[in-house]
Amino acid sequence: MSYKPIRTLFELPTEENLAPGHRMCSGCGVTVGVRQILLAAPKDVIVVTATGCLEVSTVAYPYTAWRCPWVHVAFENAAAVASGIEAALKALERKGYGKRHPVIAFGGDGGTYDIGIQALSGALERGHRFLYVCYDNEAYMNTGIQRSGGTPYGTWTTTTPFGKVRPGKTEVKKNLMGIVVAHGIPYAATASISHWKDLMNKVRKALSCDGPSFIHLLTPCNRGWRFDPAQTIRIAKLAVETRYFPLYEVENGVYRITVPVPRPKPIEEFIKAQGRLRHLLRPEYADALATFKKQVEDYYSYVEMMTKATSSK
Amino acid sequence: MMVQKLALSGDEAIAYAVKQCDVDLVAAYPITPQTIIVEKISEFVANGEFDGEFIPVESEHSALSTCVGGSLTGARVFTATASQGLALMHEILYAASGLRTPIVMAIVNRALNSPLSIHNDHADMMGSRDCGWIQIYVENVQEAYDRIIFSFKLAEREDVLLPVTVNLDAFFLSHNVESVELIEDGVVKKFLGRPKRKYRLDPDEPYSFGAMAYPWNCFEFKYQQVVAMRNAYKAFDEVEDEFSKISGRKYGKLGKYWTDDADYLMFIMGSSAGTAKYAARLMRQEGLKVGVVSVKLYRPFPEKEILEVLEGKKGIAVMDRSISFGAPTPPLASDIRSVMFANDMKVPMMSFVYGMGGRDFSVQDARNIFEMLMKKDPSEYPKETIYYGVKA
Numbered sequence: 126m127s128y129k130p131i132r133t134l135f136e137l138p139t140e141e142n143l144a145p146g147h148r149m150c151s152g153c154g155v156t157v158g159v160r161q162i163l164l165a166a167p168k169d170v171i172v173v174t175a176t177g178c179l180e181v182s183t184v185a186y187p188y189t190a191w192r193c194p195w196v197h198v199a200f201e202n203a204a205a206v207a208s209g210i211e212a213a214l215k216a217l218e219r220k221g222y223g224k225r226h227p228v229i230a231f232g233g234d235g236g237t238y239d240i241g242i243q244a245l246s247g248a249l250e251r252g253h254r255f256l257y258v259c260y261d262n263e264a265y266m267n268t269g270i271q272r273s274g275g276t277p278y279g280t281w282t283t284t285t286p287f288g289k290v291r292p293g294k295t296e297v298k299k300n301l302m303g304i305v306v307a308h309g310i311p312y313a314a315t316a317s318i319s320h321w322k323d324l325m326n327k328v329r330k331a332l333s334c335d336g337p338s339f340i341h342l343l344t345p346c347n348r349g350w351r352f353d354p355a356q357t358i359r360i361a362k363l364a365v366e367t368r369y370f371p372l373y374e375v376e377n378g379v380y381r382i383t384v385p386v387p388r389p390k391p392i393e394e395f396i397k398a399q400g401r402l403r404h405l406l407r408p409e410y411a412d413a414l415a416t417f418k419k420q421v422e423d424y425y426s427y428v429e430m431m432t433k434a435t436s437s438k
Numbered sequence: 439m440m441v442q443k444l445a446l447s448g449d450e451a452i453a454y455a456v457k458q459c460d461v462d463l464v465a466a467y468p469i470t471p472q473t474i475i476v477e478k479i480s481e482f483v484a485n486g487e488f489d490g491e492f493i494p495v496e497s498e499h500s501a502l503s504t505c506v507g508g509s510l511t512g513a514r515v516f517t518a519t520a521s522q523g524l525a526l527m528h529e530i531l532y533a534a535s536g537l538r539t540p541i542v543m544a545i546v547n548r549a550l551n552s553p554l555s556i557h558n559d560h561a562d563m564m565g566s567r568d569c570g571w572i573q574i575y576v577e578n579v580q581e582a583y584d585r586i587i588f589s590f591k592l593a594e595r596e597d598v599l600l601p602v603t604v605n606l607d608a609f610f611l612s613h614n615v616e617s618v619e620l621i622e623d624g625v626v627k628k629f630l631g632r633p634k635r636k637y638r639l640d641p642d643e644p645y646s647f648g649a650m651a652y653p654w655n656c657f658e659f660k661y662q663q664v665v666a667m668r669n670a671y672k673a674f675d676e677v678e679d680e681f682s683k684i685s686g687r688k689y690g691k692l693g694k695y696w697t698d699d700a701d702y703l704m705f706i707m708g709s710s711a712g713t714a715k716y717a718a719r720l721m722r723q724e725g726l727k728v729g730v731v732s733v734k735l736y737r738p739f740p741e742k743e744i745l746e747v748l749e750g751k752k753g754i755a756v757m758d759r760s761i762s763f764g765a766p767t768p769p770l771a772s773d774i775r776s777v778m779f780a781n782d783m784k785v786p787m788m789s790f791v792y793g794m795g796g797r798d799f800s801v802q803d804a805r806n807i808f809e810m811l812m813k814k815d816p817s818e819y820p821k822e823t824i825y826y827g828v829k830a
Contacts, residue, residue, distance in 0.1 A: 168641070169641035170641070171639050171641065173507065180648075180650070181650045184646050184648075184649035184650055185649070185650055185652070186649040186650060186651045186652070186655055187655070189646035189649065191644065191646050192644060193641060193644050194639040194640060194641055194644045194645060194646075195644070195645075195646045195647065196507065196510055196639060196646070196647040196648050197647070197648035197649070198503055198506050198507070198530065198533045198537070198648055199503065199529055199530060199533055201499070202499060202500060202503035202530070204500075205495065205499070205500035205501075205503035205504045205507070206503050206504065206506060206507035207507060208465075208493060208495070208500070208504045208507065209463065209465060209493070209503065209504035209505060209506065209507030209508035209509075209515075210507040210508060210510070210511055210639060212463055212465075212491040212493050212504070212508060213462055213463045213491065213507070213508035213509070213511040213513035213515070214511055214513075215491055216462040216463055216489070216490050216491045216513060217462055217511065217512070217513055219489065220460075220462070220489065222462075222512075222513075222632065223511065223512065223513075226641055243496060243497060243499075243500070244496070244497075244499070244500050244503065246496065247495055247496030247497070247500055248500075250496070251493065251494075251495075
């Protein structure tokens with residue numbers, strides 16, 4: 126894939142497509158991520174956003190924070206709307222009525238893991254040239270912290286409270302990347318807002334594909350994860366350093382860990398920093414803590430195994 | 439002008455019209471009895487006869503979502519569905535009209551599950567009648583073809599910018615082969631032109647679409663759709679005049695058949711209007727003063743035209759091919775009764791539900807209904823809807 130990698134902050138454009146003055150929470154991980162992504166993308170990008178935090182907080186009529194063309198239609202269809210834009214522009218360009226532009230769709234974990242998975246799967250299978258970004262804050266934050274398919278095991282949310290018989294969410298975090306990669310698309314990657322250069326270069330790479338690409342971005346949410354808004358980047362970084370959220374990419378089926386973590390920090394550091402997980406450290410939830418740890422280890426091993434298995438490809 | 443005549447089914451005729459309309463994007467999902475439309479368009483694509491993009495999406499929800507995205511770029515967009523497919527689109531129907539996307543959609547009207555039926559009634563469109571789309575019903579295959587071309591012209595007017603549904607009856611029209619007169623490609627292209635859209639997804643002049651509105655401005659957005667519907671009502675006749683110039687055909691908001699001197703009228707929609715007209719013709723030969731009103735434009739509702747046609751009538755039968763469960767009357771009967779009441783007009787009326795789930799509506803059935811109108815003293819017409827032909 127040919128793309129121009131970013132090496133220093135000085136290479137970034139000074140004009141941004143997401144203007145200040147939006148209504149996202151202070152310390153919001155999503156905003157940080159979207160800004161980084163748009164700084165890495167060409168200026169003539171068209172953005173589609175699923176219903177969610179990013180949507181309601183950036184376009185409170187009559188205001189808009191978007192300096193690029195932007196559209197929201199519904200919760201579950203960002204990938205379908207993006208498909209339509211991409212295909213229509215392709216036809217318009219062919220007929221001499223218009224010009225193609227890069228298209229990025231943003232959906233939260235609810236809009237991607239759950240209600241939007243069908244539209245996403247369809248769009249990936251059809252091979253539209255667009256980038257889908259799942260900004261994963263691991264619960265339905267816009268409606269008040271309800272669990273999603275992206276919420277990890279043992280997590281407190283308002284629909285998975287911990288109590289006498291339950292430790293929080295009792296199901297595993299869905300392997301979204303596995304589902305996406307199974308479509309055989311040219312490029313898919315995970316990213317964290319704490320690793321800006323890694324994220325931005327993944328965006329550049331993704332947009333250089335002649336086909337669908339996908340970025341799974343971890344975006345800590347201080348409201349839902351229960352931490353001090355000043356700590357967002359630190360938490361995002363801990364997620365990587367504890368191997369909770371491995372950073373890797375899958376290029377034409379080949380896995381590569383882009384930020385290896387040879388000596389991980391103890392997962393307890395990640396857990397104790399957040400109110401949604403801290404209960405796992407109580408003696409009565411010892412079993413749940415063990416399960417949580419095992420799932421984190423299993424997932425990292427899975428990524429390592431896939432890296433090894435596809436290295437000779 | 440060379441006139442080409444082809445034997446086409448309703449679905450095929452629609453595909454031909456789409457091909458001629460310089461459509462940029464078709465996104466559709468197959469559902470009986472709409473499938474032939476998408477199959478035919480796919481054939482055109484395979485043979486290089488259609489130069490737009492055809493997106494075979496994974497659901498009707500995505501079909502309409504894809505159309506909305508496509509339409510917002512300024513492209514000309516078409517889709518087609520039926521029944522369950524329209525029900526699955528329901529959420530996005532409102533987004534399409536709210537975002538003012540001039541999409542044209544053919545709906546092959548089919549019953550809604552449950553029980554499962556692939557056959558005709560109007561429950562699908564009537565279930566979404568308040569979605570803010572212009573709604574046109576057709577009587578035959580020629581009309582289905584013509585109305586697609588007509589609808590793009592109407593939808594894309596700057597004072598309208600609303601999506602349009604062209605409704606044709608499952609099987610009775612979708613699969614029935616009739617002789618269709620095609621308009622020349624170049625004539626259609628010139629008729630439609632490429633109206634420039636001021637608001638579209640364009641990096642040179644970026645706008646945000648689909649914002650969040652608060653209680654102090656959401657109402658105003660919705661009111662703009664009310665105004666656009668009123669404009670569509672006015673524009674309808676103008677576009678019909680323009681269309682008649684290229685085709686020699688004009689249908690009107692209402693199709694009126696022997697209505698002027700009639701004492702009794704039947705109001706009906708879709709293909710059964712043809713059946714009713716034939717029954718009326720036979721009865722006219724016997725000197726019976728009956729007439730038929732085919733309601734072709736359902737939204738915006740042709741209030742003025744309905745009032746005019748009702749003037750001086752002794753009795754009317756209003757035929758609905760859908761049920762509004764628990765309501766005083768089904769949709770068309772409710773609309774006509776409401777129009778009469780608001781205008782101090784009281785023509786005695788009987789409301790009928792007929793033909794549900796594809797139950798045949800024969801010439802004899804139409805005749806039976808006229809006879810019920812004529813035999814009963816209008817002051818004694820039943821107030822309750824009659825479920826005509828149901829085996830109770």
